[in-house]
Amino acid sequence: MVRGFLLDLDGTVYDAGRPIAGAPQAVERLRQAGFAIRFVTNTTSRDRAALVGKLQGMGVEAGLNDIFAPPYAAACFLREKQASALLLLTESAQREFSGVPTDVARPNYVVVGDMGEQWSFAALNAGFRALMAGAGLIALGLGRYWRTADGELSLDSGPFVAALQFASGVEPVVLGKPARPFFQMAWQDVGLEPSQLAMVGDDIDGDVGGAQRAGLRGILVRTGKFREQDMEGEVRPDMLLDSLADLPDVLKGAGSRE
Amino acid sequence: MVRGFLLDLDGTVYDAGRPIAGAPQAVERLRQAGFAIRFVTNTTSRDRAALVGKLQGMGVEAGLNDIFAPPYAAACFLREKQASALLLLTESAQREFSGVPTDVARPNYVVVGDMGEQWSFAALNAGFRALMAGAGLIALGLGRYWRTADGELSLDSGPFVAALQFASGVEPVVLGKPARPFFQMAWQDVGLEPSQLAMVGDDIDGDVGGAQRAGLRGILVRTGKFREQDMEGEVRPDMLLDSLADLPDVLKGAGSRE
Numbered sequence: 001m002v003r004g005f006l007l008d009l010d011g012t013v014y015d016a017g018r019p020i021a022g023a024p025q026a027v028e029r030l031r032q033a034g035f036a037i038r039f040v041t042n043t044t045s046r047d048r049a050a051l052v053g054k055l056q057g058m059g060v061e062a063g064l065n066d067i068f069a070p071p072y073a074a075a076c077f078l079r080e081k082q083a084s085a086l087l088l089l090t091e092s093a094q095r096e097f098s099g100v101p102t103d104v105a106r107p108n109y110v111v112v113g114d115m116g117e118q119w120s121f122a123a124l125n126a127g128f129r130a131l132m133a134g135a136g137l138i139a140l141g142l143g144r145y146w147r148t149a150d151g152e153l154s155l156d157s158g159p160f161v162a163a164l165q166f167a168s169g170v171e172p173v174v175l176g177k178p179a180r181p182f183f184q185m186a187w188q189d190v191g192l193e194p195s196q197l198a199m200v201g202d203d204i205d206g207d208v209g210g211a212q213r214a215g216l217r218g219i220l221v222r223t224g225k226f227r228e229q230d231m232e233g234e235v236r237p238d239m240l241l242d243s244l245a246d247l248p249d250v251l252k253g254a255g256s257r258e
Numbered sequence: 259m260v261r262g263f264l265l266d267l268d269g270t271v272y273d274a275g276r277p278i279a280g281a282p283q284a285v286e287r288l289r290q291a292g293f294a295i296r297f298v299t300n301t302t303s304r305d306r307a308a309l310v311g312k313l314q315g316m317g318v319e320a321g322l323n324d325i326f327a328p329p330y331a332a333a334c335f336l337r338e339k340q341a342s343a344l345l346l347l348t349e350s351a352q353r354e355f356s357g358v359p360t361d362v363a364r365p366n367y368v369v370v371g372d373m374g375e376q377w378s379f380a381a382l383n384a385g386f387r388a389l390m391a392g393a394g395l396i397a398l399g400l401g402r403y404w405r406t407a408d409g410e411l412s413l414d415s416g417p418f419v420a421a422l423q424f425a426s427g428v429e430p431v432v433l434g435k436p437a438r439p440f441f442q443m444a445w446q447d448v449g450l451e452p453s454q455l456a457m458v459g460d461d462i463d464g465d466v467g468g469a470q471r472a473g474l475r476g477i478l479v480r481t482g483k484f485r486e487q488d489m490e491g492e493v494r495p496d497m498l499l500d501s502l503a504d505l506p507d508v509l510k511g512a513g514s515r516e
Binding site (some may be wrong): 167 | 386410413422450
């Protein structure tokens with residue numbers, strides 16, 4: 001019995017800066033029906049407060065605790081280990097790391113996210129030197145690239161993780177979808193068992209495959225980056241919907257709790 | 259019968275900006291004995307003219323044609339194919355590419371060398387976009403890092419090649435030691451058969467292993483980065499010398515041409 005949903009953001013709740021039609025209302029109906037909701041995104045360039053602002057601007061009710069994202073996951077991981085870190089992140093994402101010592105000569109970890117235009121040789125080299133001095137490597141995702149608003153491709157954080165791994169020989173711990181440790185932290189954050197949760201997203205592997213491998217159900221939506229070929233691969237979603245907007249009615253039809 | 263020598267530079271002819279004791283004299287004696295000499299280096303941040311200046315400043319006679327290095331090799335490769343290129347290289351290294359169109363919207367190749375502090379997100383992203391638009395990838399070496407004069411480690415070009423390969427999925431052609439195509443271009447440049455040439459260097463794999471796999475002999479010197487453990491690996495040098503300075507006497511003792 002599913003008691004909660006992990007909802008992807010980009011391509012599932014919103015797309016190109018606008019809400020998917022009917023998605024804000026669907027989130028509200030799911031909540032009213034008693035389902036636990038967590039927005040689980042791979043965004044590594046913003047902190048949760050920035051995502052809350054974005055969601056509220058689109059008419060989606062959200063607080064800090066409704067969002068589970070790689071920078072927050074990494075900060076929890078580090079705080080639990082009482083570990084220090086060198087943060088290769090945007091200023092916004094760095095705000096998640098209060099309580100984590102980040103200004104030390106020999107950090108325990110190097111944390112890598114999307115820095116876009118802020119990447120520099122000095123930043124990457126500092127990360128490399130820390131790894132050679134014994135630090136661990138935390139990757140907030142292994143995305144290869146993304147498409148900017150003007151339609152151009154832009155390097156994501158994955159290539160920079162690959163550069164650091166090639167140079168240092170250190171294997172990264174990945175705290176982002178579709179990595180299992182990230183989904184595990186997500187369901188622990190919700191406080192439900194994986195079998196009680198379903199992930200809803202537009203990425204057949206990142207959302208659906210990753211969730212299924214971690215013991216959750218995976219629901220694919222035909223919005224965002226979805227393409228019909230996604231249904232021809234090895235990953236089989238537990239459910240295929242035209243949009244997140246359809247989820248409440250489908251659950252109602254299935255005699256669920258609503 | 260060996261009729262020519264390919265001599266590595268850094269760690270073999272000079273080290274930390276100074277000539278290895280006796281090396282300049284050894285080069286001269288080899289030349290006087292009738293051996294063909296080529297300085298074969300993996301340096302990707304300087305053009306041949308800069309290397310000539312450095313060698314002459316140390317008392318080693320050298321002209322442009324005595325040097326074989328990755329930027330020059332890549333320029334020859336591109337000119338033969340009449341191909342255009344985006345050059346991710348220092349200004350000095352870019353000077354090798356006269357005659358190669360480098361200011362085109364859709365370059366045929368992306369050429370990657372060591373740019374050090376000059377690396378930027380914009381440069382790497384431009385290379386990535388060219389690769390996604392169909393360009394080939396030429397790596398002027400896959401070095402992981404090097405040790406600067408102040409003893410600190412610094413990222414070499416390999417990690418940036420790894421980043422571009424991870425992002426684009428394009429496999430690089432490597433034009434630097436120990437890659438076979440580079441050694442092949444080197445012996446063709448000398449105008450001798452591989453069996454008539456020996457590579458002399460301090461890198462057990464980059465110099466000795468690479469040369470041997472390309473059909474040349476490989477001579478290891480106990481200078482530069484040499485460590486005794488190098489003799490315990492799979493690569494077995496054809497000869498081990500304390501220094502390049504010893505080569506002329508060894509050849510004389512062996513009843514060679516001198």
